[in-house]
Amino acid sequence: MRYIEPHGHMVSRTTDDYRAMTMAGCQAVCEPAFWAGFDRSSAQGFYDYFCQLTQHEPRRASMFGLPHYTWLCINPKESEDLALADEVLAIIPEFMGSPNVLGIGEIGLNKNSRNEMTVLEKHVDLAARNDQLILVHTPHLEDKRKGTRLILDVLKADSRIRPERCIIDHVEEHTVKMVLDDGFWAGMTLYPETKCTANRAIDILELYGDERIWMNSACDWGISVPLAVPQAAQEMKRRGNDARFIDKVVYQNPIEFMSQSPRFTRPEEL
Amino acid sequence: MADRKNILDLYFLDARARLIDIAAFMDRVDRAGGGADFRYDAFREALKSLGDGQPGRAEKVLLAFSDPTNEPIPEATTKAACGAWPGANNG
Numbered sequence: 001m002r003y004i005e006p007h008g009h010m011v012s013r014t015t016d017d018y019r020a021m022t023m024a025g026c027q028a029v030c031e032p033a034f035w036a037g038f039d040r041s042s043a044q045g046f047y048d049y050f051c052q053l054t055q056h057e058p059r060r061a062s063m064f065g066l067p068h069y070t071w072l073c074i075n076p077k078e079s080e081d082l083a084l085a086d087e088v089l090a091i092i093p094e095f096m097g098s099p100n101v102l103g104i105g106e107i108g109l110n111k112n113s114r115n116e117m118t119v120l121e122k123h124v125d126l127a128a129r130n131d132q133l134i135l136v137h138t139p140h141l142e143d144k145r146k147g148t149r150l151i152l153d154v155l156k157a158d159s160r161i162r163p164e165r166c167i168i169d170h171v172e173e174h175t176v177k178m179v180l181d182d183g184f185w186a187g188m189t190l191y192p193e194t195k196c197t198a199n200r201a202i203d204i205l206e207l208y209g210d211e212r213i214w215m216n217s218a219c220d221w222g223i224s225v226p227l228a229v230p231q232a233a234q235e236m237k238r239r240g241n242d243a244r245f246i247d248k249v250v251y252q253n254p255i256e257f258m259s260q261s262p263r264f265t266r267p268e269e270l
Numbered sequence: 271m272a273d274r275k276n277i278l279d280l281y282f283l284d285a286r287a288r289l290i291d292i293a294a295f296m297d298r299v300d301r302a303g304g305g306a307d308f309r310y311d312a313f314r315e316a317l318k319s320l321g322d323g324q325p326g327r328a329e330k331v332l333l334a335f336s337d338p339t340n341e342p343i344p345e346a347t348t349k350a351a352c353g354a355w356p357g358a359n360n361g
Contacts, residue, residue: 111346111351141335
């Protein structure tokens with residue numbers, strides 16, 4: 001089996017996880033910027049984090065021959081403080097030229113507040129001005145339906161944004177249709193409790209097809225499973241999905257989306 | 271199209287176990303003291319969509335727990351989501 005982990009917060013994971021992922025067939029890992037589980041006290045904290053994402057983490061992944069890509073932003077969980085967000089937005093361009101940066105992400109909303117919306121719009125503008133791909137985090141649990149609708153409205157209101165260059169992550173049964181119908185890519189996050197289980201994700205694939213959609217583990221410091229994608233692929237096989245369908249979802253589709261960035265190289269070409 | 275028997279062969283025991291877990295959870299809540307809770311109210315409301323015999327049950331369950339409003343809130347006073355919408359005046 002071969003697969004790509006298109007959304008993994010590897011700074012939170014052990015080196016053993018890198019080893020397990022590569023042994024399971026992982027060909028590349030992509031790491032969006034996110035919330036550390038606590039609020040950073042200043043823009044300098046983000047500066048250090050962006051250094052970690054663009055310098056240190058690619059070196060750690062390379063110990064296992066694993067290409068590492070990243071996305072930059074201030075996470076919506078830290079977007080209520082507009083002054084801090086502006087400071088962080090100002091330092092992002094310094095890192096955009098790093099060879100492993102694919103775009104702006106994971107931006108989006110958390111509690112669907114006005115300030116979160118303001119910071120989302122600023123990120124979208126930053127991405128548009130710099131021709132960057134966009135990776136979007138949609139809110140958790142009871143906030144997801146409303147937040148996904150608000151996010152899609154922001155993206156569609158900006159004429160510079162092309163939906164095929166944006167992935168809307170963490171979709172579930174009540175949001176996947178609106179995302180795909182508007183022409184965006186959809187990501188399904190495989191979490192044991194709070195997002196999609198493997199079986200629900202496979203149900204969604206069987207109902208909505210295999211175009212513009214991927215699965216990820218979003219493994220981080222919380223309850224999450226770094227091998228969730230290959231485990232889901234195994235479940236697809238058990239359910240009788242054919243090998244080409246599985247390969248498209250877990251390998252070809254992430255490549256198709258991320259190859260829109262000139263920084264992404266197909267694993268077989270490395 | 272998948273064969274129903276195959277799907278049941280694969281998933282019946284797992285679903286059965288989860289259903290018993292839900293039943294035990296509800297018994298546990300009922301045994302416990304305390305007043306009404308919006309999360310449990312939403313839970314019982316969500317259960318109704320399992321028995322209507324119509325497809326799209328997972329989506330209906332998710333919507334039963336979701337914030338149905340469409341406007342941004344004035345300010346985020348917490349980072350966490352609790353799994354059910356507390357209502358417009360209880361966020």
